[in-house]
Amino acid sequence: MLTKRVIACLDVMDGRVVKGVRFREHKDMGDFLELAARYREQGADELVFYDIAASADKKSVRRDWVRRTAKALDIPFCVAGGIRSVADAEEVLNAGADKISVNSPALERPELITELAARFGNQCVVVGVDSKRDGGAMKVYQYTGRAEKTRESGRELLGWLKEAQERGAGEVVLNCMDRDGTGEGYDLEQLKAARAVLSIPLVASGGAKTPLHFVEAYAAGADAALAAGIFHRGEVTVGQIKAELKSKGIPVRL
Amino acid sequence: MIAVVDTGGANLASVIDALERLGAAAELTKDAARIKASPRVILPGVGNAADAMKRLASAGLVETLRGLTQPVLGICLGMQLLFESSTEGPARCLGVLPGEVARLKGPLPVPHMGWNSVKADGSEALLAGVPPNSFFYFVHSYRAPEGPWVTASAEYGESVPAVVRKGNFSGVQFHPERSAAAGSKVLANFLKS
Numbered sequence: 001m002l003t004k005r006v007i008a009c010l011d012v013m014d015g016r017v018v019k020g021v022r023f024r025e026h027k028d029m030g031d032f033l034e035l036a037a038r039y040r041e042q043g044a045d046e047l048v049f050y051d052i053a054a055s056a057d058k059k060s061v062r063r064d065w066v067r068r069t070a071k072a073l074d075i076p077f078c079v080a081g082g083i084r085s086v087a088d089a090e091e092v093l094n095a096g097a098d099k100i101s102v103n104s105p106a107l108e109r110p111e112l113i114t115e116l117a118a119r120f121g122n123q124c125v126v127v128g129v130d131s132k133r134d135g136g137a138m139k140v141y142q143y144t145g146r147a148e149k150t151r152e153s154g155r156e157l158l159g160w161l162k163e164a165q166e167r168g169a170g171e172v173v174l175n176c177m178d179r180d181g182t183g184e185g186y187d188l189e190q191l192k193a194a195r196a197v198l199s200i201p202l203v204a205s206g207g208a209k210t211p212l213h214f215v216e217a218y219a220a221g222a223d224a225a226l227a228a229g230i231f232h233r234g235e236v237t238v239g240q241i242k243a244e245l246k247s248k249g250i251p252v253r254l
Numbered sequence: 255m256i257a258v259v260d261t262g263g264a265n266l267a268s269v270i271d272a273l274e275r276l277g278a279a280a281e282l283t284k285d286a287a288r289i290k291a292s293p294r295v296i297l298p299g300v301g302n303a304a305d306a307m308k309r310l311a312s313a314g315l316v317e318t319l320r321g322l323t324q325p326v327l328g329i330c331l332g333m334q335l336l337f338e339s340s341t342e343g344p345a346r347c348l349g350v351l352p353g354e355v356a357r358l359k360g361p362l363p364v365p366h367m368g369w370n371s372v373k374a375d376g377s378e379a380l381l382a383g384v385p386p387n388s389f390f391y392f393v394h395s396y397r398a399p400e401g402p403w404v405t406a407s408a409e410y411g412e413s414v415p416a417v418v419r420k421g422n423f424s425g426v427q428f429h430p431e432r433s434a435a436a437g438s439k440v441l442a443n444f445l446k447s
Contacts (some may be wrong), residue, residue, distance in 0.1 A: 002362075002370045003389060003412055045369055045391075071271050076391055076432045086390040096267040098300070098432055100395070116415075121301045121331070123393045170365050170395075198358065201367045223363060253369040253389040 003251045004237055005224035006047045006214065007041035007203065010083075010230050012065070013053050014058030018073055019229045021181035023130070024147045029232035036069045039231060042238035045253060047073060048101065048173070048226065050128075051081025051171065052145030055104035060088050060209060063095045070096020084112065086119050093120065101173065102151060104130035104142045107153045107160075110167060117168025123202075127169040131157045132177040138190055141177060157190070162197050171201040172227065179228055186213055188220040195221025209235075211244035256280040256445075257292035259319070261299040261332065262309040269298045272431035276438065278445050284313040294445065297332035300393070302353065304343025306331055308312025315343070323447045325438055326423045329382075330394055333409050333418060344398050350423050353399030362411040365395045372416045374406035380417055380424060380443045381406060382394065388436040390416070390428035398427065 010017050010032050017035055018026035029035070036047055049069055051061035061081030070077055072236035079092050089100045100120075106112050106127055116125045130141045138157035144147040155159075161172060176187035187206045195202055201224065204217035208227035217225040225246050231237050242252045258269055260282050273280040273296075280296075281288070283445045285426055289295055297319065310316055319326075328336050335347045340355035358364045361435070369389040374381045392408065398415040406417035408427070425442070430437035 001365070002368050002392075005368050008363060067267075070268060074272060074434050074438060076276070076393070076429070077268070094267055096271060097388065098268060098429070118302065119305070121395070123395055124300050170393075179349060199363060200364065201363045223368065 003045070003253045004245065006044035006241055006245070006252070007224050007226040007237055008044040008050060009050065009205070009226045010035055010114055011049045011050050011052045015065070017232065018052075019181060019232055023144045023150065023177055023180055032065065033068055035232065037212060039073050039238055040066070040073055042254065043242055044075060044238045046076040046078065046224070047079070048078040054082030054145070055142040056149040058082070060084065060100070061092060061096045063091055066092055066095040066097055068190050074171060078126055080126075084108075086115050089116055089120065093124070096140055097197060099126050099171070100126050101126035101128045103130065103217055106164065107142050107155065110163060113167035113169055119171070122168045122170035122197040125172045126170055126173060128165040128175065129157065129160060129164070130175045130177055131184035144177065148250060157198050158193060161194055165198055165200055165233045172198060173203040173205055176206040177178065182207055183209035183230070185209065186222070186225065187215040188216055191217060191220040198219070211241050211248070214241060215247060215248055215250060255292060256294045256296060257289045258282050258296045258298055259289060259307045259332075260284040261297065261301065262314060266298055267302070269296060270439065272441055274447060277440055284315060285356045286315060286318040289315070289318055290322070292324065294435045295330040299328065299329065299331035299335070301331055302342060302344040302442055303334060303340040303396070306345060307315060307343075307345045310340055310397060313325050316348065317321055320350060323422055323431060327424070328425035329431070330427060332395055333427055334398060335415065336418070336423055336425050337398060344425050351401075351403050351418060353395050353401060355398055357396050358410070358414070359412055362431065364408050365392045366414065370408040370410060370428070372406050372408050376416065378405035378417050378419065378440065380426065380440050380445050384436050384439050390430070390433040390436055394427060398425070404417060
């Protein structure tokens with residue numbers, strides 16, 4: 001049986017793990033190596049490392065940071081941050097990442113998804129999507145790592161998800177910006193809408209605080225649910241979330 | 255020195271890191287002589303079957319790999335390459351094992367991505383000392399054919415071969431290098447084999 005995954009997320013800016021609210025006012029949360037090792041110990045099913053400012057700063061995630069973190073892990077490791085080409089992706093994978101995640105660069109040039117899938121297989125290519133409600137619409141945002149550079153990409157959420165899947169994405173991480181850092185729970189409506197158009201795995205992101213939020217995300221069709229702030233601040237451990245999930249009948253790896 | 259065959263795909267570094275955690279020295283290589291001389295060979299890989307076979311062919315490694323007599327472990331795509339062919343490409347593969355690798359049927363999400371429990375028939379040396387129904391990390395869209403070579407399986411809407419074996423050749427569909435303690439045990443068993 002396939003378990004539901006609990007993913008710990010490291011948003012890294014200028015070499016430190018940070019966390020904001022709705023992608024703004026980032027506060028320092030600690031050292032990425034220390035946190036990576038802690039979440040591995042706590043039983044995280046996967047670790048994601050986002051160099052959140054890389055795309056906005058026209059840079060690419062530092063290979064030595066990826067290398068050092070990868071060496072400390074024996075669980076899956078996904079890396080994002082300004083990966084703009086097959087060559088960038090190859091370097092990041094060679095540094096020890098198992099999957100690469102593209103967000104702003106895929107919006108700049110959607111063919112990137114196709115190229116990465118052809119070279120590494122679609123299971124290796126994650127597309128991260130930052131979505132924000134705008135009246136009744138769900139819009140995709142870009143360069144969200146730096147508040148002053150954040151902009152609406154001109155794409156509507158479901159259309160972009162379908163295109164990403166057709167181009168060869170192997171997984172989607174849906175970051176609902178309005179919920180980020182709020183602790184109000186995942187945006188279940190957006191998750192359901194995304195699930196309805198996707199046949200690839202879907203990862204919920206943004207708003208988690210309690211075990212119930214995870215249960216709701218899985219019920220809405222997410223295969224995995226990601227959280228950051230609650231783990232960084234020590235409000236709850238990955239292990240505590242998973243134990244609660246198990247007691248509620250959700251299959252998890254303990 | 256364990257030879258990790260350079261299939262040009264991803265996950266090469268994480269396999270070497272995992273071996274190093276077990277105290278085994280490993281090198282990434284596409285040198286036929288070094289591969290032949292190595293006491294253990296790992297054929298890793300995440301990627302596309304046709305692409306990987308093209309790389310092995312251009313490095314002149316197809317016959318070398320087919321003829322190996324020391325313990326060989328294929329991981330994920332590396333396991334799939336042990337079969338005759340794959341519909342991914344399509345590709346002609348190494349043909350150590352018979353049959354064709356084909357896409358997962360669905361309707362569950364494909365790729366099959368995440369931690370799945372594995373049921374073994376008890377005879378598989380790679381799983382010695384691993385508690386029954388342990389979880390391993392899978393990430394793949396294609397599956398090996400069923401047959402007497404399958405020694406452990408995962409259930410994902412259909413039965414998915416998780417470990418295969420023929421003589422000195424073995425393969426795992428999951429990623430032992432990213433499957434925490436259970437995966438580490440599998441690699442340790444391979445190093446002892």
